[in-house]
Amino acid sequence: MQSFLARHIRIALPALCLAVLLAAVFVMQPRAMSYVGLNLLLNLALPIAFATVAQMFVIAVGELDLGIGAYVGFVACVGATWLNTDPAVGVLMLAGGVLVYAAVGALIFWRGLPSIVVTLGMSFVWLGLAILVLPTPGGKAPDWLQAAMKVKTPLLPMTIFASVALALVVHWGLMRSSYGAVLRGAGGNPRSIERAGWSLIKIHVVMFGLAGLFGLLAGLSLVGLTTSGDANIALRYTLLSIAGVILGGGEFTGGRVSPVGAVIGAMTLTLAASFLSFLRLDPDWQIGAQGVILILVLALRVLINRTEARAA
Amino acid sequence: MQKPAPPLVQLEGVAKRFGAVRALEGVNLSVPAGSCVGLVGHNGAGKSTLMNVLAGTLRPDEGRVAVSGHDLSGSWGVAAAAGQGIRCVFQELSLCPNLSVAENARIMHPALRGLGWRKRAAALIAERLDAIFPRHGIDPDAIVGDLSIARRQMVEIARAFSVSDRPARLVILDEPTSSLDAVLAAQLLAYVRRFVAEGGAVALISHLLGEILSTADRVVVMRDGGVVADRPAGEFTRKNLIEAMGSVAHEDAGDARANRARTGEPVVSAAPEGQTDDRRLTLHRGEIVGLAGLGGHGQTAMLRRIFDGAGGRVRDVTVRGKTGFVAGDRQADGVFPLWSIGKNLTVASLRALRGGGLIQPAAERIMAEDWRQKIGIRTPDVKNPILSLSGGNQQKVLFARALGSDADIILMDDPMRGVDIGTKQEVYGMLRAEADRGRSFLWYTTEMDELRHCDHVYVFREGRIAAELSRAELSEEKVLQSSFDAAA
Numbered sequence: 001m002q003s004f005l006a007r008h009i010r011i012a013l014p015a016l017c018l019a020v021l022l023a024a025v026f027v028m029q030p031r032a033m034s035y036v037g038l039n040l041l042l043n044l045a046l047p048i049a050f051a052t053v054a055q056m057f058v059i060a061v062g063e064l065d066l067g068i069g070a071y072v073g074f075v076a077c078v079g080a081t082w083l084n085t086d087p088a089v090g091v092l093m094l095a096g097g098v099l100v101y102a103a104v105g106a107l108i109f110w111r112g113l114p115s116i117v118v119t120l121g122m123s124f125v126w127l128g129l130a131i132l133v134l135p136t137p138g139g140k141a142p143d144w145l146q147a148a149m150k151v152k153t154p155l156l157p158m159t160i161f162a163s164v165a166l167a168l169v170v171h172w173g174l175m176r177s178s179y180g181a182v183l184r185g186a187g188g189n190p191r192s193i194e195r196a197g198w199s200l201i202k203i204h205v206v207m208f209g210l211a212g213l214f215g216l217l218a219g220l221s222l223v224g225l226t227t228s229g230d231a232n233i234a235l236r237y238t239l240l241s242i243a244g245v246i247l248g249g250g251e252f253t254g255g256r257v258s259p260v261g262a263v264i265g266a267m268t269l270t271l272a273a274s275f276l277s278f279l280r281l282d283p284d285w286q287i288g289a290q291g292v293i294l295i296l297v298l299a300l301r302v303l304i305n306r307t308e309a310r311a312a
Numbered sequence: 313m314q315k316p317a318p319p320l321v322q323l324e325g326v327a328k329r330f331g332a333v334r335a336l337e338g339v340n341l342s343v344p345a346g347s348c349v350g351l352v353g354h355n356g357a358g359k360s361t362l363m364n365v366l367a368g369t370l371r372p373d374e375g376r377v378a379v380s381g382h383d384l385s386g387s388w389g390v391a392a393a394a395g396q397g398i399r400c401v402f403q404e405l406s407l408c409p410n411l412s413v414a415e416n417a418r419i420m421h422p423a424l425r426g427l428g429w430r431k432r433a434a435a436l437i438a439e440r441l442d443a444i445f446p447r448h449g450i451d452p453d454a455i456v457g458d459l460s461i462a463r464r465q466m467v468e469i470a471r472a473f474s475v476s477d478r479p480a481r482l483v484i485l486d487e488p489t490s491s492l493d494a495v496l497a498a499q500l501l502a503y504v505r506r507f508v509a510e511g512g513a514v515a516l517i518s519h520l521l522g523e524i525l526s527t528a529d530r531v532v533v534m535r536d537g538g539v540v541a542d543r544p545a546g547e548f549t550r551k552n553l554i555e556a557m558g559s560v561a562h563e564d565a566g567d568a569r570a571n572r573a574r575t576g577e578p579v580v581s582a583a584p585e586g587q588t589d590d591r592r593l594t595l596h597r598g599e600i601v602g603l604a605g606l607g608g609h610g611q612t613a614m615l616r617r618i619f620d621g622a623g624g625r626v627r628d629v630t631v632r633g634k635t636g637f638v639a640g641d642r643q644a645d646g647v648f649p650l651w652s653i654g655k656n657l658t659v660a661s662l663r664a665l666r667g668g669g670l671i672q673p674a675a676e677r678i679m680a681e682d683w684r685q686k687i688g689i690r691t692p693d694v695k696n697p698i699l700s701l702s703g704g705n706q707q708k709v710l711f712a713r714a715l716g717s718d719a720d721i722i723l724m725d726d727p728m729r730g731v732d733i734g735t736k737q738e739v740y741g742m743l744r745a746e747a748d749r750g751r752s753f754l755w756y757t758t759e760m761d762e763l764r765h766c767d768h769v770y771v772f773r774e775g776r777i778a779a780e781l782s783r784a785e786l787s788e789e790k791v792l793q794s795s796f797d798a799a800a
Contacts, residue, residue, distance in 0.1 A: 178425040181415040188408035188457075195369055195406060196419045197391050254457075255410040 010304045014248045014264040017297050021271045028278045039157035041274050042267065043225060046159045046166075047072070049266040050218035051237045052244035053170055054211040056262045059245050060174070061187045061207050062253050063108060063115035067123035068215050069238035071097065073231050074130040075219025080139030080229030087142070098212035105208025109201050123238070130231035137230035141223045149224035163263050170259035183207060187255020243294055244269055249301070268297075318381030319344040320482055320513050321366065321398065326375030328361055330700070335361040336372070337537045343482060348504055348514040350528025350545065352521065353557055354732045358537040359517050360403060360702060363484050366515065367400035368393030397481035399472040401488055403517075403703050405464050405643070409457030413437055413467050416456055421476040440470040444503040445496060460608040461641055465491045469500060473507065482513040487703075489523060490729040493607040493758050494792070501527045519732050520759075521550050533557055554733060574599075574768065579721055579752050582618050582629040584610055584776050591777045593618075593770050595721065595752050600743060602766030603756040605795045607726075610775035611756040612640075615723045618754065622721075633752075636660060636719030638710050640726035640756075646710050647698050654680035654694035657709050660717035683712035688738065704731040711739060715746060722746075724755045728762065740765050760788045771795055 009016075025041065026033045032041055051072055058065040075094060083090030104122060108115045151158045174180040186193045186203045194200055218237070223229050246252070247268055248261025272293050276286045319342040328336040336358045343349050343366075353359050364370040365377070368390045377388045379396045399420075407416045414434040418424045424433045434452035441448050445466050456464055465488070472483050485504070489497035504514050504527055518524050524531060524545070531548050533541040533556040541556045548556075580595035593614065595601045603611040619637055621629030639645035648656055657680045658665060665675040680694040687708050691701060698706060707727060714722050728736055743753055743765070755766060763769050769786055771779040771794040779794035 176430070178418055178429045181411055181418050185408035185411050185415070185419050188410035189406060192406040192408055193419060195367075195390055195400075195402075197394050197422075198419070255408070 010301065011249065011258075013297070013301055013304065014258075014261045014268065017247070018264050018268045018271065021268060021275055025271060025275050025278060028275075035155075035157060039159065042157065042159045042270060044222075045267045045270040046162055047218045047222035047225070047234070048237065048240055048244065048270055049163050049166055049263045050214050050221060051234070051241040052248070052262045052266040053166065053259060054214035054218065055241035056170075056245045056248075056250060056257050056259060057174075057207045057210045057214070058115070058119075059187075059242075059250055059252060060184055060255050060257045061204060062255065063105075063119075064242070064252070065119045065211060066116055066238055067119040067121075067126055068211070068218075068241055069235045070123040070126035070130070071101070071212070071215045072219040072222060072234035072237050073229075074126040074133070075216050076223040076226075076233050077130040077134040077139070077229040077231055079145065079220050079223035080141050080227075081134050083145075084140055084142045094216055098209060098216060101212025101215070102205045102209035105204040105206075105211075106201055108208075109204040127231060127235075134229050134231060137228065137233075139229045141227050141229070145220060145224040146227055149221060163267060167260045167263040170263075174257075174259055184255045184257070187253075187257075240266070240269055247294065247297055317345070318378070320380060321396075322376075322378045322381075323362075323365065323372075324376040324378070326362070326365055326372040326377070328365060328370060328372050334537050336365070339375070339534075339537075339539055341366075341532060341539065341542075343513050343515055345481070345513050346508055346511045347529040348508045348516055348527055350524035350531040351515060351517045351534065352519075352524055352531065352553065353534035354704075354734055357534040357557075359534055360486060361537075362534070363400065363486050363515065363517060366393075366482075367398060367484055369400070394478060397479035398484070399480050399482070400484040401465075401468050401472045401486060403486040403490070405461070405468060407456045407464055407468055407471075410455070412453050412455055413450060413459075414452040416467065417452075417471050417474060420471055420474070421478060423477040436474050436476065437467070437470055440474040441466065444470055444473065445499050461491045462493065462496065462607040466496065473503075480512065482515065483507070484515045484517075486517045487519065487729075488516070489518060489520065491607065491726075494760075495606065497523070521553055521733070525550065525553070557733070577632070579632045580618055580630070580754065582614070582621060582626075582631075584614050584772070585617065586610075586775045587777060591780065593754075593777060595754055597720075597752055598747050598750050599767045600747050600753040600755060600765060602763045602769040603754065603772060604763055604769050604791050605772035605778065607758050609772045609795075611772050612725050613775065614772070615725050615754060615756060619723055631721065633720035634718060636714035636717050636722045638714045638722065638724040638727040640724075640729050642703070642706055642710070642729075645725070647706055649699055651698060652695050653684075653689065653691055653698050653701065653709055656698045657683055657694070657712050657716065660713050660719070664718060679716060683716055687712050687715075687742070688735070703729075704735060707731050708735060708739075711742075715742065720750075721752045721754070724753060724757075726756050726758055728757065728759065736762075760791065763791065 031037055051068055055065055055068055075097065078090055078093050082093055104118060107113065108118050153161050174183060182193060182198055183203055183206065186200060190200055219234070222234060226233065244265035245257065245262050248258055248265030250257040250262060272290050273286065276289050281289055322342040324340055326336055326339045339362060341362065351359050361370065365372050368388055371388060376383060376385045378384065384392055408419065414430060414437055417437040418429065418433045438452050441450055448466060450459070450463055450467060456467065459467070469485070469488055473480055488500060492500065501523060504516065508514055516524065516528055525548060528545045531543060531545045531553065532539055533553070535557065574596055576596060578594040578596050581592055583592045603614060605611060617626055617629060618631060619635055620626045622631040622635040648659070654676060658676050661679065662671055665671055665679065684691065684694050689701070689708050690705050698709065701709065707729065711727065747753060755762070757763060763786060767783055769781045769791070770777050771781065771791055773795055779790070781790060
């Protein structure tokens with residue numbers, strides 16, 4: 001009984017954190033409790049959610065992607081230049097980016113390379129490419145992309161509906177589908193997956209390819225919101241996405257991830273930044289305070305896990 | 313009609329080398345349909361390697377593999393073996409701990425896909441679990457990592473016998489009962505006989521000769537990478553089987569030491585967390601105390617509690633002295649998989665191997681080499697990685713780690729899993745000698761024979777001490793009775 005309870009608290013923990021944070025924001029700034037307020041609070045959450053889901057695919061197979069931030073920046077730069085002026089070339093460049101991601105996944109598995117080193121190296125490649133595409137901040141996102149990010153949905157802002165849809169689609173694909181079980185299994189016990197006759201290299205290609213695809217969506221949604229690009233626009237996404245996955249109940253090893261949790265984690269991190277602004281905290285301290293929030297949540301999770309282990 | 317049907321699987325002249333080690337040399341083995349072949353031999357005799365060849369996870373360097381008379385040597389591999397309905401339950405548990413029981417079943421069966429695959433996977437595994445282990449109590453939606461080691465093993469066994477579009481014609485069981493208690497083991501062996509009676513084939517590896525003799529139709533004895541005997545099981549007795557394996561046959565059931573009085577201050581005194589009466593577990597200096605009962609009934613938790621208690625972190629547990637731990641779940645609590653044998657062995661004694669604040673490599677090497685000879689670890693060099701050893705030899709390293717340290721109290725969590733008889737006898741002797749020298753041992757074991765080496769036995773049931781037996785009172789009947797019956 002106790003373990004049943006603990007298990008459900010563990011699953012619900014990310015959502016609880018988000019709710020607590022949201023409540024705190026509403027208490028301090030009741031005007032945030034409106035369509036416009038929510039939109040302002042959360043509109044940057046969608047790109048972060050996409051990036052977090054991208055990171056989650058990589059973490060699910062026990063690897064880490066330190067290049068996702070630079071890659072999102074690269075996509076944003078292409079989105080603000082080629083995709084607007086010469087859509088065919090732009091689409092080809094973006095598709096090429098996804099293929100490179102898949103190839104990097106294959107390379108990491110095939111040669112047994114440490115993903116941290118390879119993706120860190122790739123982050124410089126992406127940053128360099130982004131600067132080549134767009135040497136100074138500027139450019140213009142295609143009108144259709146800007147329009148898509150400005151869609152007004154009834155009741156709640158579009159970001160919320162899009163995040164829910166993202167969470168559900170990825171949840172279905174990774175957690176409910178039959179091949180999803182194999183993909184996650186590769187993070188849990190690769191040998192067992194291999195002995196059952198599945199190709200581990202294919203699994204790595206699929207997972208890194210998916211990371212590239214969702215990183216692409218992150219970059220496009222970001223440039224749709226900001227309307228112009230900058231090579232450095234998303235560098236902090238790398239660490240935010242890792243924090244989001246972990247905050248959402250994922251673990252670095254063992255293929256334990258949660259898509260719904262990852263999306264919630266991304267939203268929590270976005271809200272935490274707003275929350276600290278509402279506190280009128282000196283910006284110099286905000287990053288540190290964000291770190292403290294992260295540590296508190298993780299400490300809570302360890303506590304719950306321990307209760308669970310004791311009850312079992 | 314004139315020719316007899318070819319055997320289901322036939323290996324001819326199979327050889328396999330790992331670097332300089334010849335794991336298999338010219339092995340012939342045939343497994344006919346509708347029979348159970350038992351495979352016995354010492355640790356490192358090549359049993360597991362042979363089974364890996366049979367399961368397709370290792371390709372032989374030489375030799376022929378034929379299935380139902382068709383030579384498949386050229387294309388032999390995991391896919392070919394799986395396609396022919398050959399399944400394997402490996403000695404090291406090989407489920408994905410992050411997936412549910414049903415999802416693990418899906419990994420094995422590519423046909424479980426499309427709408428409703430979860431339900432079908434859950435039904436498939438639950439049906440097989442019910443058939444093999446009635447009243448198993450395992451939820452198909454449970455995450456495997458949350459299950460006890462015995463239940464994980466049950467799931468893996470049930471998965472190996474489950475049938476979708478892939479048939480199960482030959483199931484290889486490598487030490488399948490090592491984590492199961494007597495009741496579950498008996499259920500499994502009974503199921504093996506039923507499976508064989510319905511035309512399936514089973515290759516059974518076990519160190520428990522009783523299991524082999526009662527279950528197998530034919531027994532194959534391996535030694536040093538080759539087959540030294542291959543005869544019907546009826547021609548073997550326990551005694552000549554041990555002789556064929558090449559170990560000295562002394563089947564003493566513990567030495568006949570007099571009952572020692574339990575006097576003086578105990579070095580360990582503790583009660584299980586959920587104990588309702590005032591029964592306590594006590595351990596005196598120089599004693600070997602056994603923790604018995606069915607698997608997973610709180611014995612491991614008790615050992616951990618005492619281990620934590622040595623750090624003064626647990627209320628109601630007193631421990632006088634340093635503690636050492638010998639893990640039974642090697643992968644989880646035992647070996648450092650990336651370290652060498654030597655480093656794995658000396659890690660508990662680094663303080664004693666220091667000089668000027670640094671570890672002295674020479675002292676480390678001497679200690680590792682010393683224990684390699686003392687306990688007979690089968691390796692040419694202690695610098696080899698720990699995973700180059702067979703399971704039983706890895707376990708020896710863990711023993712050496714604890715015995716070589718300065719711990720006064722050694723906690724052992726079913727440490728003889730997958731250890732062969734010869735080694736067991738050596739270790740029993742070593743434990744007794746160490747106990748006489750003043751060390752104390754707490755020993756959780758699922759094997760009755762091992763309890764006979766203990767001075768005092770506590771039987772656990774549902775996380776509590778259900779009975780306390782002195783050496784004179786100890787009998788298999790009493791242990792079983794207390795394991796099951798609340799009134800005992």
